[in-house]
Amino acid sequence: xxxxxxxxxxxxxxxxxxxxxxxxxxxxxxxxxxxxxxxxxxxxxxxxxxxxxxxxxxxxxxxxxxxxxxxxxxxxxxxxxxxxxxxxxxxxxxxxxxxxxxxxxxxxxxxxxxxxxxxxxxxxxxxxxxxxxxxxxxxxxxxxxxxxxxxxxxxxxx
Amino acid sequence: xxxxxxxxxxxxxxxxxxxxxxxxxxxxxxxxxxxxxxxxxxxxxxxxxxxxxxxxxxxxxxxxxxxxxxxxxxxxxxxxxxxxxxxxxxxxxxxxxxxxxxxxxxxxxxxxxxxxxxxxxxxxxxxxxxxxxxxxxxxxxxxxxxxxxxxxxxxxxxxxxxxxxxxxxxxxxxxxxxxxxxxxxxxxxxxxxxxxxxxxxxxxxxxxxxxxxxxxxxxxxxxxxxxxxxxxxxxxxxxxxxxxxxxxxxxxxxxxxxxxxxxxxxxxxxxxxxxxxxxxxxxxxxxxxxxxxxxxxxxxxxxxxxxxxxxxxxxxxxxxxxxxxxxxxxxxxxxxxxxxxxxxxxxxxxxxxxxxxxxxxxxxxxxxxxxxxxxxxxxxxxxxxxxxxxxxxxxxxxxxxxxxxxxxxxxxxxxxxxxxxxxxxxxxxxxxxxxxxxxxxxxxxxxxxxxxxxxxxxxxxxxxxxxxxxxxxxxxxxxxxxxxxxxxxxxxxxxxxxxxxxxxxxxxxxxxxxxxxxxxxxxxxxxxxxxxxxxxxxxxxxxxxxxxxxxxxxxxxxxxxxxxxxxxxxxxxxxxxxxxxxxxxxxxxxxxxx
Numbered sequence: 001x002x003x004x005x006x007x008x009x010x011x012x013x014x015x016x017x018x019x020x021x022x023x024x025x026x027x028x029x030x031x032x033x034x035x036x037x038x039x040x041x042x043x044x045x046x047x048x049x050x051x052x053x054x055x056x057x058x059x060x061x062x063x064x065x066x067x068x069x070x071x072x073x074x075x076x077x078x079x080x081x082x083x084x085x086x087x088x089x090x091x092x093x094x095x096x097x098x099x100x101x102x103x104x105x106x107x108x109x110x111x112x113x114x115x116x117x118x119x120x121x122x123x124x125x126x127x128x129x130x131x132x133x134x135x136x137x138x139x140x141x142x143x144x145x146x147x148x149x150x151x152x153x154x155x156x157x158x
Numbered sequence: 159x160x161x162x163x164x165x166x167x168x169x170x171x172x173x174x175x176x177x178x179x180x181x182x183x184x185x186x187x188x189x190x191x192x193x194x195x196x197x198x199x200x201x202x203x204x205x206x207x208x209x210x211x212x213x214x215x216x217x218x219x220x221x222x223x224x225x226x227x228x229x230x231x232x233x234x235x236x237x238x239x240x241x242x243x244x245x246x247x248x249x250x251x252x253x254x255x256x257x258x259x260x261x262x263x264x265x266x267x268x269x270x271x272x273x274x275x276x277x278x279x280x281x282x283x284x285x286x287x288x289x290x291x292x293x294x295x296x297x298x299x300x301x302x303x304x305x306x307x308x309x310x311x312x313x314x315x316x317x318x319x320x321x322x323x324x325x326x327x328x329x330x331x332x333x334x335x336x337x338x339x340x341x342x343x344x345x346x347x348x349x350x351x352x353x354x355x356x357x358x359x360x361x362x363x364x365x366x367x368x369x370x371x372x373x374x375x376x377x378x379x380x381x382x383x384x385x386x387x388x389x390x391x392x393x394x395x396x397x398x399x400x401x402x403x404x405x406x407x408x409x410x411x412x413x414x415x416x417x418x419x420x421x422x423x424x425x426x427x428x429x430x431x432x433x434x435x436x437x438x439x440x441x442x443x444x445x446x447x448x449x450x451x452x453x454x455x456x457x458x459x460x461x462x463x464x465x466x467x468x469x470x471x472x473x474x475x476x477x478x479x480x481x482x483x484x485x486x487x488x489x490x491x492x493x494x495x496x497x498x499x500x501x502x503x504x505x506x507x508x509x510x511x512x513x514x515x516x517x518x519x520x521x522x523x524x525x526x527x528x529x530x531x532x533x534x535x536x537x538x539x540x541x542x543x544x545x546x547x548x549x550x551x552x553x554x555x556x557x558x559x560x561x562x563x564x565x566x567x568x569x570x571x572x573x574x575x576x577x578x579x580x581x582x583x584x585x586x587x588x589x590x591x592x593x594x595x596x597x598x599x600x601x602x603x604x605x606x607x608x609x610x611x612x613x614x615x616x617x618x619x620x621x622x623x624x625x626x627x628x629x630x631x632x633x634x635x636x637x638x639x640x641x642x643x644x645x646x647x648x649x650x651x652x653x654x655x656x657x658x659x660x661x662x663x664x665x666x667x668x669x670x671x672x673x674x675x676x677x678x679x680x681x682x683x684x685x686x687x688x689x690x691x692x693x694x695x696x697x698x699x700x701x702x703x704x705x706x707x708x709x710x711x712x713x714x715x716x717x718x719x720x721x722x723x724x725x726x727x728x729x730x731x732x733x734x735x736x737x738x739x740x741x742x743x744x745x746x747x748x749x750x751x752x
Binding site: 002003038040050 | 309310311312313314315328330331333334335338341342344345408409411412
């Protein structure tokens, strides 16, 4: 079984930790807890791949997250469907870290369940396409397509 | 021909010739050629490296002479270049060496003189095993529990050895966390030269050894030695050398038996000594004090018991086989004669059975209670009871043989002798002083009266030889004549009052009368002469008159006391001169025997 390092990337509050919790523990909490530093979780996808998921915090602090990205096999960009500016954060991250441009990735457009609060426009879709070849609308709260998103990323490793 | 040929050539290759000329000019002009080549050199080298990786070696000269030459040319510059790189390494090495040195010194000191060390030295001497081996066996204080070989770049676990179930986390997660922590520490401290190498949590110690490709994280319980650090650092180096090529294929990760075996060899599975290090001396001191107190307490108790045993053994009629002390009270078990006097053994509680004691004292006591005659004295020796004394009781004392212990009775009692007859016989044989009286009262000779002290001593010896019980308390011994005369002469009666004699004067006069009476009675007497004296103060007439008055008072008292004043003489000592000071010690009456 191959282990793959996966990093969750995105600005604070977009739901990175909730997505990991939903995927690893099938659990969701309404309470918001800020992640300090990095949180590590593991999940066996199938008999061939085990994901080592790095839930990284501190994307608002310049370059503090960079050491954690080193050697990563895959990236999950997370953005908030109710907060279009969270896409800008992803663009900034990618711009300041060109070494991750070729890393297999997927973009989770999270908080799909908050339909009324959604502020998503075609401009954000364009940005997402420039960030990652794959994207998926997810809801950590309902669990919709969370596991599917992780599986889609792991399929890129084969 | 040639002109035409040149023309033709010019027509056909005019442009090419111009280019060729330009190329030739470029080749001849070094500056221009260098400028041109520099524009494509980067791209050309990339293409060359792509097609032939060995090309790179040409740009990475490994000839040490280059460095030596540079060092000779500018040693300070090279030092300045190297200092930031090697200084942290030097500091780290010095620090590690110092720690190891201090740790070893501490161990040596601790192990050198302790009781445990002496015990191990004895064990080494006894068994022939080197002391160092025994020391190591007994002092190992750590346990290497987990070894994780972690890929430096990704933090992924490459190989693992240890008890997986003892890990609180998934080993893969732990591997990633350790890497994350290292990244965090390096980032936080902005350190390019080092990273987290050790962490401690309670008894657990985490060591991280950084390698070029892989890090080795080691989880240790207890206090590891400096030597272990060296061994683990060597292990990481060996893994890099032996398995780095294998580990390029990720499929070998967590599946490499040889690497796992190498890691496992460094798991020290020896149990940590659970014995806590305690300071022995206070406990030893407390133990010694406690033992001393117990010993002293036991000694005191034993002393009391021994003392009581002595008392019991000295008490007739007791056959005690067990004695114990409970609090302040003794408990004695055994046998006790009913006649035993235990009044001196108030602190003993007797749990005994009655028996007839063969103690002589109790046999005598038992016989005496039967005889019931205080005039009969009893003696017992070797089964024979002897009766002595004077008594009118002539019972058949052979019945006393019924008392246990008495096998023979010897009756030596006599009828009591008449003391009055004996005294009469004695006095007839030895006539006493006429002033002494003799009387028999309660089988005792009573002597009363007066006698000369010089005669009494020899007579008393005669009495004591003849009689066993004599009372001479009422005998008054009379001194010698000279002694009486001396006493009378030295007893003046100093008179302060001319009207009457005071009590002291009267007591003094009574004593003089007694002495004078004894003198007359035992020594033929003499004339008692009274001398009235004064201090001669005032006038001679007055002194004479006062002396007469004092003399008259004394004479009157003597007469009242039965002294025949006809047998006395009274004189007044006249003053030869008059003094001005009063002297009471010169005023009174003095006596003389003529």
